[in-house]
Amino acid sequence: MTSNAMPTTSSTDKSPRQRGMLALSRRLFLDSIESRWQLFLLTGAPVLLMTLLYLIFNVGIVRDLDIAVVDLDHSHSSRLLTRYLEASPRLRVSSFNNAEEARRQVRLGRYSALITLPYGLQSKLANSRQPSIDIRYNGQYLLLGKQANSAIKLALSAGLKKLSTKVSLLKGLNRQQSQFMLSPIQQQLTPLNNPNSNYLAFLLPAITIALWQVISVLSISNSCSRLLLQPALFQQHSTAKLWIAQLLAATLPLWLLGVSALALLYGIIALPLAGSLALLALGLAMMLLALFSVIALIAIIVKDNVRAISVCAALFAPAFAFMGVTFPSSDMPVAAQLWREVMPSTHFMQLLLDQLSRAANMSDLWNLLHLSLFSLLLLPLALFSRHYRSNSSRYQHTGTNGGATR
């Protein structure tokens, strides 16, 4: 092994191995997917995970939230309200006779809300004594609880309108007057960019990008550590050439993977997109460059894939929380805002969110600029590579660690 490496180092230019960058890159890529796991990461894993996530969020729109209704009045009015609740597509009503049992079931987390229609609802309403309907929604399942609450309020207010109309007609108002009295100001709510509040459109892109980032991080780390196991290559090729070839080898398949993920989301599933897909593809490439710069640096500093992966997992696994999709970034504390800045996915996600809301324009360059700043890390990488190279050549001469796997 050592005797083999020596002559190539001394005569780099004439070596037959020293062909074009693309050939080298191709060799590095083929070498990296010799590992079955790496091949799985690039092909099977994304397909499996996307299928799983699609199955989970397939329905997209929240419906059939289980709620419990305790009707203590058993009157015409209370049954009318229950029917209105049952008619809501977002709710699925279970009626309980026993308040205690209903409460226990709610504590088990089976129901998103508990509605109590009190005893005397109808008579109090008729006598203008303002009965009160209790809605207890489950704040532990935050989003579901809120959804249930708003659906319940919507359904009940439709029912109440009917009841109140009767009361005010009895009081001698005419129909038009009573209509106005019930709701003097009408409201029209519009969810922009996602007209039916589809969770698929809101959550799936963010999850996809987060997953894609995790897969990219792992696969780049694997491929870089594999490269570092072959110090002979550092002797044969110039640092810049080797790393550029490695960049191509590691990120091109990932870029294709990312582009096909976008194609799946906005082509096949056809989620709404206002901006430019080409810009997003460019953004993916920039993000890969950023990730590569970070991970190659980690790999060359740590020099052991197990630890490099651990470090990467610690850094990149929480990225989803910081994307600002589920929880808006403007409400994050300063420390979180800073952490956001050092996550490449944040900047790409911002680009994506902007493209979801509007057509592409010059301000998108700002996000791309942020992403390109990460490539400054290539400078320390070059430095470390030089160090690594001189070290590895020493090893090769003494023959302690030469060649490693090849």
Add this chain to the structure above:
Amino acid sequence: MNFWRLLRCELKAILSESAIVLTVFGGLLLYSVLYPLPYLNQTTTEQPTVLVDLDQSNLSRRLGRYLDATPQISINHRATSLNEAQALIASDQSRGVVVIPKNFKRDLLRAKSPTVAIAANANYMLVYSAIAEGAVKANLAISKEVKGAILLAKGGQSTAVGIAIDPIELSSVPIFNLNLGYLGYLVPALFVLLLHQTLLIGTGILGASQWRQAGYWREVSAWQLVLARCCAFGLIYSGFSLYYFGWCFYLYDVSRLAGIAELLLLVLPWLLASTAFGICLSSAFQRRDRPTQFYVIVSMPILFVSGFVWPSALIPDWLVTASYAIPAIPAIHAMLQLNQMGGAWVDSLPYWLGLWLMFVIYGLAACWLVGRRQSIAPPETAA
């Protein structure tokens, strides 16, 4: 080799493996800070909203003030036309818009209900719901004032007016996680999952690094090794459970309704089952850099299938059923029931017994798998 020496060997093997120390100790400490970090402010407030007041009457200006006064909305721009508002939203300077129509006041005086339009960017679901909630609240307040004024003008008494405005009172109050904070919502389940995943990674790396070489683990019988490993990881993770479910929950002000005895009782079978599960899976790993990768990429689907982000009823049944084979899932449900929703211990009993059953099944499987690994001679010669 007696049990105590075996346990010592296990602990030594865990602590001397730098990747495990990095993931388990470093990772868990880092995650306990990093994951809750974005949510420290708990709720979304003061969302930048643009107001398009086409009426410019005293009533429309009052509505504008009411909007600004809600905790959810902050009017940061005032536009004179819808196009202008659109540009502001497109450039992300505002995330929502409220349009007060022309002749707003005149229509109200003539008893013709005007329509106030509210729109917000639904790519940020929480922002959308905050702006909608705030705007609806402000509208209701104005509506009530208008109704009250009309009724008083018609000669009603002020006490009767209050009831006539709201013939039925809807009192809608959250139960559990009372302040509707994001931390209280996310942290309990997330922390269970974090402990679970790092535990699996730990057992995975330990297994993968041992299978290839000779060592104390070949000198004992399989069941002894499994038991010792469960104890070793159990010991480390009971410490971390105390830190996560005790100190961190306290620090992040997450509700802690279960007694410490109940919590310990729940954590015990969960840790044992998770470790046994981890040992089973670890026998499939040949290389030390694989377990972390595998568990990192599967953790997101596990989180979403656990049913607190997205209702289980809308996830395919077979997927939900299958997910109960992962010890974290019943543990998350039991934890939420006991500690967050103050359920009775009896009600979580099925989960608890299920975890013990898992420990038995995975434990037996682990013994068998470890036994098979032990019977393969170490391929040391190849290296």
